[in-house]
Amino acid sequence: MAGAGGGGCPAGGNDLQWCFSQVKGAIDEDVAEADIISTVEFNYSGDLLATGDKGGRVVIFQREQENKGRPHSRGEYNVYSTFQSHEPEFDYLKSLEIEEKINKIRWLPQQNAAHFLLSTNDKTIKLWKISERDKRAEGYNLKDEDGRLRDPFRITALRVPILKPMDLMVEASPRRIFANAHTYHINSISVNSDHETYLSADDLRINLWHLEITDRSFNIVDIKPVNMEELTEVITAAEFHPHQCNVFVYSSSKGTIRLCDMRSSALCDRHAKFFEEPEDPSSRSFFSEIISSISDVKFSHSGRYMMTRDYLSVKVWDLNMESRPVETHQVHEYLRSKLCSLYENDCIFDKFECCWSGSDSAIMTGSYNNFFRMFDRNTRRDVTLEASRENSKPRASLKPRKVCTGGKRKKDEISVDSLDFNKKILHTAWHPAENIIAVAATNNLYIFQDKLN
Amino acid sequence: MEVQKEAQRIMTLSVWKMYHSRMQRGGLRLHRSLQLSLVMRSARELYLSAKVEAHEPEVPLPPVRSPDPRLHQSREAEAGAEAAPPDGEPTSPEPMDTREAPRAEETPARCAPRPTKVSRKRRNSSLSDGGDVGLVPSKKARLEEEEEEGASSEVPDRLQPPPAQAEGAFPNLARVLQRRFSGLLNCSPAAPPTAPPACEAKPACRPADSMLNVLVRAVVAF
Numbered sequence: 001m002a003g004a005g006g007g008g009c010p011a012g013g014n015d016l017q018w019c020f021s022q023v024k025g026a027i028d029e030d031v032a033e034a035d036i037i038s039t040v041e042f043n044y045s046g047d048l049l050a051t052g053d054k055g056g057r058v059v060i061f062q063r064e065q066e067n068k069g070r071p072h073s074r075g076e077y078n079v080y081s082t083f084q085s086h087e088p089e090f091d092y093l094k095s096l097e098i099e100e101k102i103n104k105i106r107w108l109p110q111q112n113a114a115h116f117l118l119s120t121n122d123k124t125i126k127l128w129k130i131s132e133r134d135k136r137a138e139g140y141n142l143k144d145e146d147g148r149l150r151d152p153f154r155i156t157a158l159r160v161p162i163l164k165p166m167d168l169m170v171e172a173s174p175r176r177i178f179a180n181a182h183t184y185h186i187n188s189i190s191v192n193s194d195h196e197t198y199l200s201a202d203d204l205r206i207n208l209w210h211l212e213i214t215d216r217s218f219n220i221v222d223i224k225p226v227n228m229e230e231l232t233e234v235i236t237a238a239e240f241h242p243h244q245c246n247v248f249v250y251s252s253s254k255g256t257i258r259l260c261d262m263r264s265s266a267l268c269d270r271h272a273k274f275f276e277e278p279e280d281p282s283s284r285s286f287f288s289e290i291i292s293s294i295s296d297v298k299f300s301h302s303g304r305y306m307m308t309r310d311y312l313s314v315k316v317w318d319l320n321m322e323s324r325p326v327e328t329h330q331v332h333e334y335l336r337s338k339l340c341s342l343y344e345n346d347c348i349f350d351k352f353e354c355c356w357s358g359s360d361s362a363i364m365t366g367s368y369n370n371f372f373r374m375f376d377r378n379t380r381r382d383v384t385l386e387a388s389r390e391n392s393k394p395r396a397s398l399k400p401r402k403v404c405t406g407g408k409r410k411k412d413e414i415s416v417d418s419l420d421f422n423k424k425i426l427h428t429a430w431h432p433a434e435n436i437i438a439v440a441a442t443n444n445l446y447i448f449q450d451k452l453n
Numbered sequence: 454m455e456v457q458k459e460a461q462r463i464m465t466l467s468v469w470k471m472y473h474s475r476m477q478r479g480g481l482r483l484h485r486s487l488q489l490s491l492v493m494r495s496a497r498e499l500y501l502s503a504k505v506e507a508h509e510p511e512v513p514l515p516p517v518r519s520p521d522p523r524l525h526q527s528r529e530a531e532a533g534a535e536a537a538p539p540d541g542e543p544t545s546p547e548p549m550d551t552r553e554a555p556r557a558e559e560t561p562a563r564c565a566p567r568p569t570k571v572s573r574k575r576r577n578s579s580l581s582d583g584g585d586v587g588l589v590p591s592k593k594a595r596l597e598e599e600e601e602e603g604a605s606s607e608v609p610d611r612l613q614p615p616p617a618q619a620e621g622a623f624p625n626l627a628r629v630l631q632r633r634f635s636g637l638l639n640c641s642p643a644a645p646p647t648a649p650p651a652c653e654a655k656p657a658c659r660p661a662d663s664m665l666n667v668l669v670r671a672v673v674a675f
């Protein structure tokens with residue numbers, strides 16, 4: 001069932017009214033490349049929200065406790081911790097610079113007071129521990145006032161240090177560094193539901209790691225042809241099934257998805273399922289291969305469906321039906337006639353991500369002009385919303401936007417030609433349990449929530 | 454005609470994109486390279502088939518070759534030829550080329566056809582039977598001179614037509630690359646030193662072959 005391209009419904013997606021909650025990041029027109037957000041991810045409880053940027057930094061926001069004095073203000077997200085996850089490096093053997101840009105962040109399920117997350121750039125994955133400290137030990141007599149160790153023979157008394165309260169400090173420390181396992185650029189990481197392993201995927205291979213072990217990984221998929229002249233596709237994204245620890249999927253640049261079962265063999269070069277929709281020959285163009293490439297694949301929380309995003313559409317697949325998707329929603333079909341210009345300005349290579357709502361009833365993905373789209377799977381309604389500072393007054397409702405797709409432009413509509421292709425929303429995240437969404441628009445992070453009546 | 458122009462423009466664009474990907478921070482991206490080569494391939498396919506249709510009555514050579522399976526090979530070879538720049542000098546982009554990039558994109562439809570056409574013909578003869586004897590003598594002599602100077606076999610040919618306003622940045626770039634390439638070829642152990650003077654076809658063909666390899670390497674090498 002195709003959604004109306006570029007349309008919007010007055011009631012808003014899911015019949016929800018979305019309203020502005022917060023915006024993070026500088027207002028400056030001049031955006032430093034390093035400040036551009038490259039990934040957004042809620043943790044399992046939704047209390048923490050992590051962003052990674054092109055400068056290799058990770059910023060974690062924590063949701064404040066609800067304020068009883070202000071019933072309408074539901075917990076806001078404030079900066080909890082900021083740290084430099086990756087630094088630029090240089091590969092001397094290949095004479096190549098390795099960018100510090102954070103490609104993906106994935107949280108680990110919380111098991112104790114500390115939080116753990118994986119962050120990756122093109123080559124190296126790091127496991128970070130984010131922990132709080134609000135006490136410190138005091139009363140040692142091993143050092144003198146200058147901080148120098150005292151001569152043990154001159155220490156005559158036994159003194160037990162005591163813990164004293166101090167200002168809350170949040171520490172981020174690298175616990176594991178998983179390096180040297182990828183020849184190509186890492187595009188995905190995914191933590192397994194066994195909570196012990198995770199996968200990392202690059203253009204041609206997928207590796208399986210144990211979270212505790214950094215010096216070895218198992219190659220579970222390798223699509224590198226013996227002769228690179230025969231290369232026809234690359235891996236574009238990969239993810240573990242949310243409940244079945246033996247199942248994972250990976251998408252390809254040809255628009256297909258393979259589901260693999262790790263129980264069948266150590267090297268999953270033979271898929272268990274192959275999801276592909278026959279191409280419509282009438283819509284073939286120079287750019288067919290580019291626009292059919294899948295930029296993101298995400299399992300639904302239930303594990304029954306998966307969603308894939310290609311350049312113009314988002315599709316929902318039932319894991320039990322490989323022949324075609326159960327839903328196809330057009331994200332910005334009006335761009336089909338503009339593919340040549342989008343090729344010229346490189347926009348056609350943009351990799352839009354997508355996400356599920358906590359209940360799997362709606363999906364969200366980004367577009368250009370700081371627009372993002374939501375599709376309600378039950379009502380089949382869709383809406384286009386905009387992340388903009390202009391309507392960023394507290395609790396201001398988001399007005400659905402509409403792109404004029406030919407004919408006469410109505411009031412409040414925007415024509416395709418006046419869309420700003422420099423403003424794009426590639427990364428979005430949906431709170432796992434509530435209707436709170438985080439939308440990355442260049443260097444700004446917008447947080448919206450449903451309106452309480 | 455329109456289709457042909459458009460295909461040409463897209464081909465030129467793709468070449469430039471491939472060239473510039475090399476200089477991208479973080480290195481060449483396999484996914485992007487693959488996509489660019491796919492676009493270039495389909496543009497080329499369209500361009501050639503449009504060309505065949507347009508020239509069928511008057512030009513005997515292209516029709517012979519375009520529809521047959523070798524088309525694929527030659528297409529790749531040409532794609533390689535155009536994609537060669539990146540590998541010619543992977544780490545030190547030539548400033549001149551960089552500056553010319555936008556200009557090339559402005560006038561691609563006009564400037565690109567010539568070199569492509571020229572190289573097609575030459576490669577064609579090389580591929581079709583490897584012994585287009587009628588062409589050999591005159592070309593051969595010129596070729597040798599050029600090779601001594603370290604220039605490529607295609608350079609003189611391209612210079613032959615009156616220096617046109619149409620010759621924009623693209624042919625210049627091509628020349629630069631060709632020069633670089635012939636240098637590569639000369640020192641390449643894979644190139645048999647005895648081969649060059651044998652016939653006109655070979656020099657045109659060999660660069661193409663190794664350029665194809667280069668294209669592959671452009672995809673492989675990181």
